[in-house]
Amino acid sequence: MARSESPPLDDAPGVRLDGAGVVDLGAAPRTAVSASFRCASGERWTGEWRGVPVTWVLDHLPESCEATHLRVHGPDGHVVCVALADAVGGILAEARLDGPPRAPGGGWPRFVAPRITGTRTVKEVRRLEPVTLAAGADVEEYETLGPAD
Numbered sequence: 427m428a429r430s431e432s433p434p435l436d437d438a439p440g441v442r443l444d445g446a447g448v449v450d451l452g453a454a455p456r457t458a459v460s461a462s463f464r465c466a467s468g469e470r471w472t473g474e475w476r477g478v479p480v481t482w483v484l485d486h487l488p489e490s491c492e493a494t495h496l497r498v499h500g501p502d503g504h505v506v507c508v509a510l511a512d513a514v515g516g517i518l519a520e521a522r523l524d525g526p527p528r529a530p531g532g533g534w535p536r537f538v539a540p541r542i543t544g545t546r547t548v549k550e551v552r553r554l555e556p557v558t559l560a561a562g563a564d565v566e567e568y569e570t571l572g573p574a575d
Contacts, residue, residue, distance in 0.1 A: 441518065441535070442553040446486040451518065451535075454478040459517050463544040475538045477519035483554060484514070493556030497568060498537045500548040507557070507568035512541045518551055545571050 440450040457479050462472035480496070487493075496513040498506050516539025533549035557568065 441483065441551055443483055443486055444553065444555040445488060445491060449483050449486050451478050451483075454482050456520075457517060458523060459515070459538060459540060461538050461540050461542070461547075463542065463547060471544070473525055474523040475517060475519040475536070476521050476523050477517035477535055477538070480516045480518065480537075480539070480554075481514045483518065484510075484556070487556060491556055493558050495557050495559050495565065495568070497555040497557055498546075498548045498551055499553035499555065500537075501550045501552065503570050504548060505568070505570045506537075506546040506548055507559075507565040508539070508542060508546060509565075510556075512539055513537075515539050516542065 440448045440452070443449045455478070456476055458474050458476045460472075460474055462470065464470050484496075493510060495507050495509055498508070498513075516537060518535035519538045520534050535551050537546070537548040537551050539547075559565065559568070
């Protein structure tokens, strides 16, 4: 798979999905999820987030895709690897419904899912990469974690 980066949602019509190209998020359905996680700063974030369901984006993959995990790429090489079972409950958030209004350049879209820890809530998602990992594989070998907030 190509390892090229695509620009964040604010600068492009969609997000790059390996195996499907750039997926246009403009006409995607929106939904909300509740999530609570502790950031690297130690601060706990609990709230309602609104955005495009990850399942809607993944529906653009070919039926032959047998991924077990999803690598979520953000800026500065920040990459997380999460089990699809956890990722499909998430969204590419455009806003926090119970938080401050969306500011330009505010780190959107942000990958948020109910069972994901703070460092795995990637800001400025640039690319989604479905991968197939062997049972017992160490997902941390597929990650490059940077500071998250």
